[in-house]
Amino acid sequence: MPSILSISGVSKTYATGFTALKEVNLDIQRGEIFALLGPNGAGKTTLISIVCGIVNRSSGTVTVDGHDINKDYRAARSLIGLVPQELTIDAFESVWATVNYSRGLFGKPANPAFVEKVLRDLSLWDKKDAKAITLSGGMKRRLMIAKALSHEPRVLFLDEPTAGVDVELRQDMWAMVRRLREDGVTIILTTHYIEEAEAMADRVGVINRGEIILVENKVELMRKLGRKRLVLELRNPLTAIPEAFSRYALELSPDGGQLTYTYDNQAERPGVASLIRDLEAGGIQFRDIDTQNSSLEEIFVNLVRREP
Amino acid sequence: MNLRAVWAIYRMEMARAFRTVLQSIVSPVISTSLYFVVFGSAIGSRITEIDGISYGAFIVPGLIMLSLLTQSISNASFAIYFPKFVGSIYELLSAPVSYLEIVIAYVGGAATKSIILGLIILATASLFVPLTILHPFWMLTFLVLTAVTFSLFGFIIGIWAKSFEQLQLVPLLIITPLTFLGGSFYSINMLPGIWRTVTLFNPVVYLISGFRWSFYGKSDVSVGVSLGMTVVFLLVCITIVAWIFRTGYRLRN
Numbered sequence: 083m084p085s086i087l088s089i090s091g092v093s094k095t096y097a098t099g100f101t102a103l104k105e106v107n108l109d110i111q112r113g114e115i116f117a118l119l120g121p122n123g124a125g126k127t128t129l130i131s132i133v134c135g136i137v138n139r140s141s142g143t144v145t146v147d148g149h150d151i152n153k154d155y156r157a158a159r160s161l162i163g164l165v166p167q168e169l170t171i172d173a174f175e176s177v178w179a180t181v182n183y184s185r186g187l188f189g190k191p192a193n194p195a196f197v198e199k200v201l202r203d204l205s206l207w208d209k210k211d212a213k214a215i216t217l218s219g220g221m222k223r224r225l226m227i228a229k230a231l232s233h234e235p236r237v238l239f240l241d242e243p244t245a246g247v248d249v250e251l252r253q254d255m256w257a258m259v260r261r262l263r264e265d266g267v268t269i270i271l272t273t274h275y276i277e278e279a280e281a282m283a284d285r286v287g288v289i290n291r292g293e294i295i296l297v298e299n300k301v302e303l304m305r306k307l308g309r310k311r312l313v314l315e316l317r318n319p320l321t322a323i324p325e326a327f328s329r330y331a332l333e334l335s336p337d338g339g340q341l342t343y344t345y346d347n348q349a350e351r352p353g354v355a356s357l358i359r360d361l362e363a364g365g366i367q368f369r370d371i372d373t374q375n376s377s378l379e380e381i382f383v384n385l386v387r388r389e390p
Numbered sequence: 391m392n393l394r395a396v397w398a399i400y401r402m403e404m405a406r407a408f409r410t411v412l413q414s415i416v417s418p419v420i421s422t423s424l425y426f427v428v429f430g431s432a433i434g435s436r437i438t439e440i441d442g443i444s445y446g447a448f449i450v451p452g453l454i455m456l457s458l459l460t461q462s463i464s465n466a467s468f469a470i471y472f473p474k475f476v477g478s479i480y481e482l483l484s485a486p487v488s489y490l491e492i493v494i495a496y497v498g499g500a501a502t503k504s505i506i507l508g509l510i511i512l513a514t515a516s517l518f519v520p521l522t523i524l525h526p527f528w529m530l531t532f533l534v535l536t537a538v539t540f541s542l543f544g545f546i547i548g549i550w551a552k553s554f555e556q557l558q559l560v561p562l563l564i565i566t567p568l569t570f571l572g573g574s575f576y577s578i579n580m581l582p583g584i585w586r587t588v589t590l591f592n593p594v595v596y597l598i599s600g601f602r603w604s605f606y607g608k609s610d611v612s613v614g615v616s617l618g619m620t621v622v623f624l625l626v627c628i629t630i631v632a633w634i635f636r637t638g639y640r641l642r643n
Contacts, residue, residue: 134484156486164484170477174409186398187485229481
């Protein structure tokens with residue numbers, strides 16, 4: 083699949099001397115949902131801001147659908163919609179005025195029918211004459227999305243779209259993102275909620291300390307880096323893990339009734355069979371057994387921790 | 391050229407003025423009327439005329455300039471500072487608009503508002519004193535040039551300012567004193583020799599003098615010099631704005 087966004091060798095050092103990005107290379111494929119994960123201060127927002135033209139980069143090149151963001155900034159920027167992390171709206175404008183303003187700002191002719199559709203899709207139509215300042219936090223977030231969608235972008239950046247949003251609205255947003263993808267819009271989202279990436283993303287990128295440390299298909303990533311857990315419910319609680327089992331990565335629950343074995347599911351010999359054999363031989367009986375896959379969150383935490 | 395963007399920004403700025411009509415239009419009209427009461431009636435009863443012009447009529451061009459300068463600066467500086475302050479400037483910076491378009495829209499909006507205001511003050515003044523405008527073309531030229539120049543200056547202040555305090559600093563500490571000392575309420579020929587020379591370093595003197603000439607055909611300094619100084623200040627502001635956008639000063643860094 084051809085890439086719609088190409089970031090090559092992008093670095094950013096702020097006037098304060100802080101280096102936010104180091105030689106970042108990233109290609110986003112057309113029509114995919116890409117989740118950019120990273121701890122606070124990793125460089126996610128700086129990277130998005132550079133692509134959108136809000137922050138000047140120190141070096142490197144960025145092209146959007148083949149258009150250089152500097153030399154051909156009009157073509158590049160007109161393809162991009164941005165929903166920033168902060169709720170930053172002109173508080174005294176009406177919903178209708180501010181969304182139409184965004185459309186005009188991006189050079190699109192007035193299209194009341196389209197703007198109405200966007201507002202209806204985001205359950206904002208009833209509030210079209212309300213001033214932004216009177217909206218609830220969740221509605222302001224929808225308004226930010228409406229402004230970004232008003233000019234029909236082909237690439238949509240969602241910077242922490244569901245931060246501070248209730249569960250219902252989060253589900254609505256996920257549904258909206260999927261609808262947009264069906265319409266061919268490429269979506270790049272940054273998030274702290276790993277479940278969001280897990281539920282929606284096609285690919286995941288992890289950024290830490292200004293460097294992209296991994297870009298991988300989500301399913302592949304979970305398969306490769308995923309760890310499994312074997313949970314054994316013991317018939318008789320233990321006070322401590324017997325010495326004979328020290329070679330296994332075992333954890334005993336505080337009440338002594340549950341034994342957890344964590345193992346690498348890619349390993350040639352995960353050790354599950356031998357553990358069960360050894361437990362039987364040692365007279366440790368269990369009444370139930372369960373296995374769990376590690377979540378993207380655990381994979382992410384492990385990746386970031388692994389960095390020096 | 392992204393004319394739709396220019397229009398969108400311009401319309402938004404004008405809508406703000408009409409939304410805050412009390413602050414934008416009514417309050418300067420009231421304060422101008424008060425100037426007439428205080429300066430025109432109280433002082434005017436003692437100074438009957440200057441250069442053959444009745445004192446009440448003499449101060450009209452100066453009063454219009456006073457409002458034009460302060461309002462152009464405050465309109466433009468607030469217009470660009472407010473989105474910076476609330477963060478909504480992200481949208482402007484990420485939009486497919488050129489620097490020139492941003493300046494045309496914001497400065498155009500601010501200048502339009504202050505020109506409308508200048509004309510309202512002119513109409514208000516005509517209720518108090520009989521007015522003559524000998525050179526209407528030049529009157530409008532000075533009005534537009536000054537409004538555009540000081541809106542540009544306000545735009546620069548709005549980008550430079552990091553706080554509301556800084557936003558008020560330049561208009562309050564520099565522009566208002568320069569306007570009061572720039573011959574709004576007197577002819578600089580009335581000053582003693584040394585102060586007359588000092589006053590010539592005040593750029594506002596040239597604006598007021600040229601503007602007054604367009605009304606009554608009388609000026610403190612030659613009208614060519616007045617026009618020249620206005621254009622020089624305009625070019626200085628354009629140069630600074632161009633530098634701001636080229637470097638991303640306080641916008642993209």
